[in-house]
Amino acid sequence: xxxxxxxxxxxxxxxxxxxxxxxxxxxxxxxxxxxxxxxxxxxxxxxxxxxxxxxxxxxxxxxxxxxxxxxxxxxxxxxxxxxxxxxxxxxxxxxxxxxxxxxxxxxxxxxxxxxxxxxxxxxxxxxxxxxxxxxxxxxxxxxxxxxxxxxxxxxxxxxxxxxxxxxxxxxxxxxxxxxxxxxxxxxxxxxxxx
Numbered sequence: 001x002x003x004x005x006x007x008x009x010x011x012x013x014x015x016x017x018x019x020x021x022x023x024x025x026x027x028x029x030x031x032x033x034x035x036x037x038x039x040x041x042x043x044x045x046x047x048x049x050x051x052x053x054x055x056x057x058x059x060x061x062x063x064x065x066x067x068x069x070x071x072x073x074x075x076x077x078x079x080x081x082x083x084x085x086x087x088x089x090x091x092x093x094x095x096x097x098x099x100x101x102x103x104x105x106x107x108x109x110x111x112x113x114x115x116x117x118x119x120x121x122x123x124x125x126x127x128x129x130x131x132x133x134x135x136x137x138x139x140x141x142x143x144x145x146x147x148x149x150x151x152x153x154x155x156x157x158x159x160x161x162x163x164x165x166x167x168x169x170x171x172x173x174x175x176x177x178x179x180x181x182x183x184x185x186x187x188x189x190x191x192x193x194x
Contacts, residue, residue, distance in 0.1 A: 004135060006142040009062040009071065014050075016068040017057065021049045024070075024125020029184035030159035034094050034102055044093040049073075051085035053122035061119075063142050070126035070135040074143055077117035077152065101181040108178045109157050112188035118153035119143070140170040147193050154191040161185060 009017045022045045025031045035041040053073030056062040061074040075081070086106070094102050113120065121143075126135045147154045156172065158164050164174065164187055172189040179185050 004069075004138050005066040006063050006138060007066050008060050009057060009064045009068075011057045013062075013064075013068070014054070014057055017062055017064060017071045017073070018046045018049050018054070020064075020068050020071050020127050021053070021073065021123050021125045022046050023127050024131075025049075025123070026128065028160050030105075030186065033098060033182070033184050034090070036095065040093055044089060048086065048089050048093075049123060051082040051089060053081065055079050055081070063139055065126075065135050065138065069130040070124075070139055072124040072139040072143060073122055074154075075120045075122060077119065080120075081122055098182070101183040104180045105178055105183045105186055108180065109186060109188065112157070112175060112178070114153055114155055114190060116153055118155045118190075119147055121154065121156035124156075136166065137170070140167075144170060144191070144194075147191070151193045153193065156189050158187040158189060159184065161187070164189070 025045060026041070031041065031045065035044055053075065055075055056073040059076050059079055061076055062071065063074065064071040090099065090102055124136065124139060143154065156167065158167055167189050170191070171194065172191045175188040175190055177185050177187050
């Protein structure tokens with residue numbers, strides 16, 4: 001089997017990138033806590049993906065499998081998610097009883113970022129029909145090569161405990177666990193360059 005090719009997606013390919021991430025997060029514990037209604041998920045998750053990681057498309061750091069079966073939206077140092085849009089989307093989409101926990105969780109996520117310049121991975125995902133074939137590892141290895149070449153820290157939060165061993169295999173260490181009310185646990189993780 002030939003190794004999948006990683007490409008850098010552009011704004012023109014935004015629909016394919018946002019689409020695969022939306023598919024990938026369809027079973028994510030945090031996504032379903034925030035958007036428990038399937039219709040709301042399908043309506044809001046693409047917009048949340050855009051606000052949270054879409055800036056990668058403008059900074060040559062939306063790295064994807066060439067057929068768009070997987071995507072990693074990395075934000076380079078100094079680039080951040082669109083906080084205002086994220087807040088507005090949470091306000092419109094998250095059930096009232098869960099808004100406070102989501103707001104606190106996002107606040108703690110922001111406070112967990114390292115002080116030093118770092119790359120941030122808001123979202124990575126593989127089409128559920130393609131999972132288990134190593135595509136996520138191909139995306140992580142591509143990113144890690146960039147970080148190592150430039151001597152940069154990389155930071156992410158795992159919103160699914162099943163993914164923590166995957167990130168650890170790629171050099172990420174658990175920093176802490178964020179627990180807020182009924183909100184699923186979120187695990188900030190850091191990788192030092194090699």
